Amino acid sequence: MIxxxxxxxxxxxGDMILIDQVLGFDEEQIHTRLTVKPGGLFNRADGSLPAWLGIELMAQSVAAYAGCRARQQGQAVELGFLLGTRKFECNVEHFPAGSELSIHALRSLEDDNGMGVFECHLSGPGIQASARLNVFRPPHAAHYLDDTQEPRHD
Incomplete structure (x- = not known):
């Protein structure tokens, strides 16, 4: 328990937090879970979630991994960016309402500049999805979004 x-x-x-719980993490990986609940921002009319949302669920699990590591080291949680996804595969078109989904993200690469690659797997009853996520967590990420900064003339 964290x-x-x-x-x-x-x-x-608020409603943009889509995962429900961190089950565990260590230096290399994280395990998270959620139960698909109808009535959310991304639900289809039948209460299910479209399968493409699996990428966001994986990305939030990676963000939770970074947040756990930051908190464990007494640091602030920094903003990160999903740069891209490779090899997203899913055996269903949607995740039915009431389904319990488990997500596992394993760090396969991380450099000192904030670039990272995670192998991610999502599973549930009759559901299997996987993807490789490329992420970037720059130092001082807020500066990337601050439009009040003076432009640099290097």
């Missing part, structure tokens, strides 16, 4: 809430780990707010 001592932090998801709101303390993810740079998301």
């Amino acid at each position: 001592p932090w809430s998801l709101a303390e780990l993810l740079p998301h707010a």
Whole structure:
């Protein structure tokens, strides 16, 4: 059990936090879960979630991994960016309402500049999805979004 809430780990707010729980993490990986609940921002009319949302669920798990590591080291949670996805495969078109989904993200590469690659797997009843996520967590990420900065003339 981890001592932090998801709101303390993810740079998301309210309904944009899609995962329900961090089950465990270590230096190389994280395990998360969620139950598909109808009535959310991305639900289809039947309460299910479209399968392409699996990429966001994986990305939020990677963000929770970074948040857990930051909190464990006494640092602030920084903003990160999903740069791209490779080899997304899913055996279903949607995740039915009520389905419990488990997500595993394993770090396969991370450099000192903030670039990372994670092998991710999502599973549930009759559901299998996988993808490789390329992520970037720059130092001082807020500067990337601050449009009040003076332009650099290097």
